[in-house]
Amino acid sequence: MSRSGSRTTGRPTLAEVARLSGVSPITASRALRGVSTVAPELVEKVLAAAATLGYIANPAARALASxxxxxxxxxxxxxxxxxxxxxxxxxxxxxxxxxxxxxxxxxxxxxxxxxxxxxxxxxxxxxxxxxxxxxxxxxxxxxxxxxxxxxxxxxxxxxxxxxxxxxxSQHQAGHAAARHLIDRGRRRLAFIAAQLDPRVMQRAQGFRQALAEAGLQAPELEILAPQPSSIGLGGELFSQLMAQSPQVDGIFFCNDDLAQGAVLQALRQGIEVPRQVAMVGFNDLPASAHMVPPLTSIRTPRxxxxxxxxxxxxxxxxxxxxxxxxxxxxxxxxxxxxx
Known part of the structure; x- marks a missing residue:
């Protein structure tokens, strides 16, 4: 026979936790969910009772009941x-x-x-x-x-x-990256992207708009890869771009990990950043400030x-x-x- 107040499964119930801790079932429920209005001493009693009984909440049953x-x-x-x-x-x-x-x-x-x-x-x-x-x-x-x-x-x-x-605005962020490179005197601007989710493509549209406004459209300087973004892929795509278009002097990457990979690959290939090619990333991930050279990036309010x-x-x-x-x-x- 199951203990009093238990379900037919024999599992401990919220009612048992409440009884053992000396509070109401509502207070016990709130304490277990971490509601901040429950007094700390009551929370301690409820948690101790739940641990003693081995109580585990059943969210599906709770949703059904309430x-x-x-x-x-x-x-x-x-x-x-x-x-x-x-x-x-x-x-x-x-x-x-x-x-x-x-x-x-x-x-x-x-x-x-x-x-x-x-x-x-x-x-x-x-x-x-x-x-x-x-x-x-x-x-x-x-x-x-x-x-x-x-x-x-x-x-x-x-x-x-x-x-x-x-x-x-993902679109405005892409526009700002292009505008920065243009203001730095760069004229052969490329866009390297991976994953290609809708937000990446919105950044691409903003980048293209800024280039069009400056009369610098160069669709042949875009590399759009469907693979997940990564440091390794960034190095590969950078090498591919520089092999086919060595005159490129500025690149916007759709994510910082791609840009980080490109910075490392440029170092391996003896390509000077930013003298030969300037780079801008996106998201300003923690490692970007510690690259050699430190990476310019669009910081997002994630x-x-x-x-x-x-x-x-x-x-x-x-x-x-x-x-x-x-x-x-x-x-x-x-x-x-x-x-």
Whole structure:
């Protein structure tokens, strides 16, 4: 026979944790979820009771019982990109004090995989969803609309007029990179990109626009590779570009890891940076300031985006009116010795 208050599985229940710690089930639930309004001494008692009993919360059952859950779904295209790691950390910092669990879905830049994740996670009745960008399948859009779950879009601006988005203009960032190289006197400008997700292509459009405005269009100086971005690939693509177009004197890379690989490859090949070719990266990853020479890059507000998107979602969950539209957090051109 199972102990009193247990389910037929014999597993310890929240009611047992509450009894052992001398608090109400609601207080026990809040303490276990990390809600900041619970007194520290009560949290300590509840955690000790849960540890004694070996209690593990069942989020699916909790969602079913309450008609919802204490979970927020965050969908990102990559866990290997520092950009999204910083964003996730900031989201956790905002959600944790409210006792909200963050469920992470990595869809590897695949809209079909994202659709499957959306379908599966919505079954848990999350209280909100944070999405990366606006590029997804029509089925995904219909699922999200039908669920009526509050959503906030991150990393880019635009999309549906009724959407809430937090990010910066990828197009303007690409334009700024080109404009910087032009202002430095560079005239044979190349663009090297990998992954080729929608945000990369928005940067490409901004870069091309700046070149067109200056009368410097050179589509033959673009290398667009579908592979995931990496330091190794950056070195390979740089060598390919310089072999076919040695007159290039300025390059914008869609991500810092590509640019870092190019800086290292230039050193191996005896190509002087920036005297022979100037380089600009994107995202200003931590290692970029320590390259030889230090890398000029577009610094993106990745942590600020996660924080602001999470705060906007919390406001929606609190019933506050969050006007649809764009929250533009901007970007910064960090000029170093590579340009």
């Amino acid at each position: 008609g919802g859950s204490h979970s927020v779904v965050v969908l990102i295209p990559s866990l290997s990109n520092q950009l999204f790691i910083d964003t996730l950390e900031a989201i956790h910092e905002v959600m944790r004090p409210r006792g909200l669990e963050v469920l992470i879905g990595n869809y590897h830049y695949d809209v079909a995989e994202e659709e499957n994740l959306i379908r599966n996670y919505l079954a848990y009745q999350p209280c909100g969803v944070l999405l990366t960008g606006f590029e997804r399948s029509e089925a995904s859009r219909q699922l999200l609309t039908a669920s009526r779950v509050p959503c906030v879009h991150m990393m880019e601006l635009g999309g549906d007029a009724e959407a809430v988005s937090v990010g910066f 942590a600020a985006v996660g924080r602001a998107a999470a705060q906007a979602l919390l406001a929606m969950l609190d019933g506050k009116r969050v006007a649809a539209g764009q929250q533009d957090l901007g970007f910064e051109l960090v000029v170093r010795q590579s340009s």
